[in-house]
Amino acid sequence: MKISCDKVSKNVFAAICSTVQSNLTSIAFDIDDSVGSETWPWLVYAVCSDRSVQTSLTIQGATLTAYDVSTVADTLRYNYSQAGMELLPITHTVSEFGFVDILEGTAVWPIDFEEGEGAALVMSSFQRCRAWFMGDYLVEVLVPEFGRCRTRIGDGVSEISRDLDDQNTRVSNELSKLRLHFTSIDSGLSVVHLLELIGKNLRSLDLSIPDHSNDIILDLSVLAAVCPKLELLEIRHFGVVVTVHNEALHLWPIKALTIEDKGR
DSSP: OOOEEESHHHHHHHHHHHHHHHHHOOEEEEEEEEEETTTTHHHHHHHBBBTTHHHHHHEEEEEOOOOHHHHHHHHHHHHHHOTGGGOOOOOOGGGGGEEEEEEETTTEEEEOOOTTTOOOOSEEEEEEEEEEEETTTTTEETTTTTTTEEEESSSEEEEEEEEOOOOOOOOOSOOOOEEEEEEEEOOHHHHHHHHHHTTTTTTEEEEEOOOOOOOOOOEHHHHHHHHHTOSSEEEEEEEOOOOOEEEHHHHHOOOEEEOOOOOO
C-alpha cells in the first residue's frame, strides 16, 4: 500500500498521519512540499512512534531547523504529536499522556479542522486512542482520520492507562528506508540530530539539499555513529567531511556510497 501527499494543508496532513499511525499494515509514505515546523511532529508520530509499523518514508521539499528537531524529540518522548503545543505555556510530564477507550456513538470535537468549527464528530466505531489528560476530566485525543479532538472523561470515554514518568523514550524499530530532500535547513547538525532520533535502524538513506544552498557540512564519522546499520547512502550537495576515523566508521556496514559534493 502507498500514500502520497502533495502540498496538503496542515489539517489534512494531521488527519492522514493519525490514520497512518493507527494502521497495522506497512505503507510506503511519500510526501511532497508539506513538511515543515507545523507538520514534523505529526509525521514523526505517524512513522516513528513506538506502535508504528512503517518501514519507508520519502519527503520531497522539506524544511528543517533546530526548533523542528526539538518538537520531534518531544513527540517521541511523549508518544504524542506536539504540533500546536508550543502555543501552550505548559511543561508536560510523561504521566499526562496515555490511552482512552471511546465507544461508538460518543461525541468528540475536532480541533485540527477549521471548517465546521465547533461541530461535534460522532464516533462511528469503538476506538482506543492516544490521549493527553489536560485536567478537570478534559482530554485531548488523537483520532484516526481526524487528528486532534477534545472530549471529557465520562459517558462513552474511559481512561485505560497512563504512561510512567520514568519510562524511556520509545521509538519504532521499523523505519529502514528514508529519503529526505530538503529545500532549506539551518545546519548539518539539525540533520544529524534528527537522524539520531529516528535513524538508528536505517538501512538506506538518501539526503539532498539544493545545490545553491549555503555550505552545509555533513560529517561521515558522526553519521556512522547515529545510523550504524546503513548499507546504502546517497548524499547530494552537502559538504562532506570525515573529522575522525572512529570505531563507528570502521564498523559501518556500507555497501554502496554515492556523494555529489559541492566541490569544496
